[in-house]
Amino acid sequence: DVKVTQSSRYLVKRTGEKVFLECVQDMDHENMFWYRQDPGLGLRLIYFSYDVKMKEKGDIPEGYSVSREKKERFSLILESASTNQTSMYLCASRPRGVYSGNTIYFGEGSWLTVV
């Protein structure tokens, strides 16, 4: 089974702190994604990466950065956390070029509260 692991499930951080959210997948997938999910807004794409050291901005990249130094790991960074970044963050991965039933796999989510 594909596993996407988000190491931090629940975090409380102070305004201005630097926050790292880590995501690791074990299926050698090329593509990895970070979404945030807020009530009534669904999943919104923050950043995605289609290869090591490659990154693309999604719909809401402001206030975030990412790092993909190894294929299996995709990190989301909040340089200076703000209260409007309180949300649930979902990491996902998918293989490149494979067209099969369910091709995106989600982590369990990281609930971040910024106070």
Place this chain on the structure above:
Amino acid sequence: EDKVVQSPLSLVVHEGDTVTLNCSYEVTNFRSLLWYKQEKKAPTFLFMLTSSGIEKKSGRLSSILDKKELFSILNITATQTGDSAVYLCAGDNYGQNFVFGPGTRLSALP
């Protein structure tokens, strides 16, 4: 800009009711339409639809896609309390990423 719209945004039903959830999409390089169920954690996959008019079924759930009118529906028959969740619809734009709708929150009461 790609977008996916779902309706209704929330719905309260009683056990035994039949429910229809709607999803319309505008996705460039559209490849497929996916439905997910999300309870308190990660979304779980329900259906992937690529062809118009072919119904997919899984137990009490079924879904169909209309590529001409750019929409899909998800039906749940004989609703149970365990069906309470947020149902997400997503358009796949040929492997770039998934464009998600806002979700429909379904509450199924005993």
